[in-house]
Amino acid sequence: MVGDRPQIWLSQIKLTTFRNYEKLSVNLSDHHVVLTGANGAGKTNLMEAVSLMSPGRGLRRAPLSSMRHKTAPDGFSVFATLNKDDEDYAIGTGTAGLDPYATPVRRVRINGTPMKNADELLDLCRVIWVTPSMDGLFTGAASDRRRFLDRMVLAIDPAHGRRASNYEKAMRNRNRLLDEVPNQQTDQWLDAAEDQLASLGVAMISARYELVSLLTGLIQQLSTNQQSVFPTAHLALEGELEAMAAEGLNGFDLEETFKKKLRDLRYRDRAAKRTLTGPHRADLIVRHGEKDMEAGLCSTGEQKALLIGLVLAHGMLTKTVSKLAPIMLLDEVAAHLDIDRRAALFDRIHAIGGQAFMTGTDRNLFDALGSRAQYFTVDNGSLNREQDG
Numbered sequence: 001m002v003g004d005r006p007q008i009w010l011s012q013i014k015l016t017t018f019r020n021y022e023k024l025s026v027n028l029s030d031h032h033v034v035l036t037g038a039n040g041a042g043k044t045n046l047m048e049a050v051s052l053m054s055p056g057r058g059l060r061r062a063p064l065s066s067m068r069h070k071t072a073p074d075g076f077s078v079f080a081t082l083n084k085d086d087e088d089y090a091i092g093t094g095t096a097g098l099d100p101y102a103t104p105v106r107r108v109r110i111n112g113t114p115m116k117n118a119d120e121l122l123d124l125c126r127v128i129w130v131t132p133s134m135d136g137l138f139t140g141a142a143s144d145r146r147r148f149l150d151r152m153v154l155a156i157d158p159a160h161g162r163r164a165s166n167y168e169k170a171m172r173n174r175n176r177l178l179d180e181v182p183n184q185q186t187d188q189w190l191d192a193a194e195d196q197l198a199s200l201g202v203a204m205i206s207a208r209y210e211l212v213s214l215l216t217g218l219i220q221q222l223s224t225n226q227q228s229v230f231p232t233a234h235l236a237l238e239g240e241l242e243a244m245a246a247e248g249l250n251g252f253d254l255e256e257t258f259k260k261k262l263r264d265l266r267y268r269d270r271a272a273k274r275t276l277t278g279p280h281r282a283d284l285i286v287r288h289g290e291k292d293m294e295a296g297l298c299s300t301g302e303q304k305a306l307l308i309g310l311v312l313a314h315g316m317l318t319k320t321v322s323k324l325a326p327i328m329l330l331d332e333v334a335a336h337l338d339i340d341r342r343a344a345l346f347d348r349i350h351a352i353g354g355q356a357f358m359t360g361t362d363r364n365l366f367d368a369l370g371s372r373a374q375y376f377t378v379d380n381g382s383l384n385r386e387q388d389g
C-alpha cells in the first residue's frame with residue numbers, strides 16, 4: 001500500500017463481445033469494486049474477464065470459444081489499464097482478429113507489444129480468486145486440489161507454470177515411448193525422457209513444499225495473533241515421493257529415487273499406458289486445525305470458511321513474497337458469512353492491499369466495506385455506478 005492506496009489496481013476495463021457483454025467500458029478508482037445484481041446479470045463474467053489478467057484459462061477454466069459473445073464470430077477482447085506504482089500499463093488479451101476456423105489461442109499485449117506467452121503478465125500483477133465452483137475443492141478430485149496448489153505456487157514462483165508444463169510434455173514423451181516396441185534405441189530415449197521427468201518432477205515437488213511451508217508459517221502466525229476468524233488450515237502434501245521429501249530425503253537422492261522407480265516400473269506403466277508415479281499424482285491434504293478434522297469431512301460452511309481463510313493467507317503471502325499485492329476476486333463469498341466474519345473478511349482483504357472485486361446479489365452485504373469500495377449494479381451485460389458507501 002502507498003498510504004491507503006493499493007499499489008496495483010485496474011483503472012479501466014473495456015470488454016468487446018465478451019460473454020454477455022457486447023461492449024463495456026468502465027473507469028474505476030483505486031477502491032475495491034463491488035458488483036451486485038440479479039442472477040445471470042453478468043457479475044461472474046466480469047470477474048472472469050479480470051482473471052484473464054493472469055496466465056491460464058481464467059477463473060472458470062472455460063474454453064476460449066465459450067468466452068466470445070454467442071453472436072460474435074470474431075472472438076473477444078478484454079482490455080485493462082493497470083496502474084502499478086503510479087505507472088499505467090495497457091493490457092490487452094483475447095482472440096479477436098484471429099482465424100475463426102482455427103483453434104482459438106489467447107494473445108496478450110502489454111503496452112501494444114505482443115507477449116510470447118501469458119506468463120509475462122506475472123511481471124505486472126497477480127490475480128487470486130475464490131468462486132462458488134471451488135466449494136467442492138476438499139471433497140472433489142485430487143486433480144482440482146493439485147491445480148489449486150499449483151496456482152498458489154505460481155503466484156509466489158512465476159517459473160512454476162513453465163516447469164509444470166515442461167513436466168507434462170516430458171511425461172507425454174515418456175508415455176509415447178512406452179507405447180513403442182521396446183528395443184535398444186527406445187530404451188535409450190526412455191532413459192533420457194526419464195532423466196528429464198525426474199529432474200522437473202523434483203523441482204515441482206520442492207516448489208510445492210516451499211509454498212506449503214511458507215503458507216503454514218503465515219497461517220500459524222495469523223492464528224497465534226488471533227487475527228483470523230477463519231479456521232486454521234493445516235496443509236500437507238500426499239504422494240509417494242512427497243512422503244520421502246517430508247522425511248528429509250534431499251533433492252539429489254529424491255531425483256535418483258524417482259529415476260530408478262520410473263526405470264523399474266516401465267512394465268507397469270507400459271501396461272497402464274501412462275506414468276503412475278510422480279508429482280502429477282500428488283494431493284494437497286487440508287485439515288481444519290481447531291477441529292482436528294480432515295477438510296472433506298467438515299460441514300459445508302466450515303469448508304467454505306477454511307477455503308476463504310486459506311485464500312486470504314495466500315493473498316498475504318503473495319504480497320510478501322512477490323511484492324505485488326494481488327488483485328483478489330471473490331465471487332459470491334460475502335453471502336456465506338455472518339455479519340462479523342463478513343466485516344473481518346473485508347478488513348483482511350483491505351489489509352492485503354490490492355484491489356478486490358466482490359460480487360453478491362444484495363448491496364447491504366457490503367455495508368461494512370463502506371467508503372473503501374466503489375459500487376456498481378450489473379444488469380444484463382451493462383454496469384451502472386451506484387453512490388459510494
Ligand SMILES: Nc1ncnc2c1ncn2[C@@H]1O[C@H](COP(=O)(O)OP(=O)(O)OP(=O)(O)O)[C@@H](O)[C@H]1O
Pocket residue numbers: 018019020021037038039040041042043044045046066067068069070071378
Ligand atoms: N458466450 C456467451 N455469450 C452470451 N452470453 C453468455 C455467454 N456465456 C455466458 N453467457 C450468459 O451470461 C449471463 C451472465 O452470467 P454470469 O455468470 O456472469 O451471471 P452472474 O451475474 O454472476 O449470476 P449469478 O448471481 O447467478 O452467479 C448468463 O445468463 C449466461 O447465459
